Amino acid sequence: MPSLTEIPSLGFQITLVAVWLGLILVIAEGLNRVFSVNAEVSRKIVHIGTGNVILLAWWLNIPAWVGIAASVISGIIAIISYQTPILPSINSVGRNSLGTFFYAISIGVLIGWFWTIQQPQYAALGILIMAWGDGLAAVIGQQWGKHQYCFLGSSKSWEGSLTMLFVSFIISLTILLVIQGNDQPTWIISIVVALVATTLESFSKYGIDNLTVPFGSASLAFFLNQIL
Structure with a gap:
């Protein structure tokens, strides 16, 4: 992180x-409108790209109120887009999912929580697990998922879930290694967070995983670190 000066x-x-x-x-909309790229692909571009903004916010030490305000505005735009075709790359009109809205809210909640206690790494951990873990799991699952299973009414593939597990572990481990070094709790926390995040992602009806995964991952990593 940059110094105060x-x-x-x-x-x-x-x-x-x-x-x-x-x-x-612009990239997602261009791919969707000009090149007729599948709407789900453009949505995942937005999903992953938007999540990475947390790294900018962390690095630049952006005030919490800015992140919360941006979250509220994004949530409002998401709600409107469910009824009006503002950005097809994000939502299709009438789409049976509130995932984009939940995603925006989760970013605001995590910034509001962890920025105020000077622990932004946990917000980054939760949001990046959602961005990259869920995003890549969806891509892998849709393209190469051959072995299906059902969890609480949600249909998933083992290929997608294993991708989620691996990516979640790598993100947790990388952030915790940078912040607190290579010790046993770092590895234990990363494994537990990855397992829980994958379980939460397995239930994704109405896009609720966009709220449960980042919040669950971040809070679990934080509390486990206090205990261990």
């Missing part, structure tokens, strides 16, 4: 984040 102005911070999010949306 190196932190850019708030205006520059907000502009940088806005440019990043805008670029992700």
Whole structure:
């Protein structure tokens, strides 16, 4: 993280984040409208790209209120897009999922919680697990998922779930290694978080996993670290 003397102005911070999010949306919309790329693919581009904004927020030490405000605005846009075709790359009108709304809310909640206690790494851990773990699990599962199973009414593939497990473990381990070093609790926490995140992702009716996975992963990592 930059030192206090190196932190850019708030205006520059907000502009940088806005440019990043805008670029992700333009790419996804362009692929969807111009090249007729499958809507699910463009949604995952937005899903993964948007999640990475947490790294910018962490690195730039963006104030919590900025992240919360952006979360609220994104949530409102998501709700509107369920009824109006504002951004087809994010939501299809009438789509039976509130995943985009839950995703926006989870980012705001985690920033509001962990920014205020000076532990932003846990917010990053939860959001990146959702962004990369769930995003890649969906791609792998849809393209190469041959072995299906059903969990609480949600149909998943073992290929997708194993992808979620592996990616969640790598993200947890990487962040915790950077923050607290290579010790036994780091590995134990990473394994437990990966298992729980994968279980939560297995139940994704109405997109609820976009809320349970980041919040569950972040809070579990935080509390386990206090215990261990």
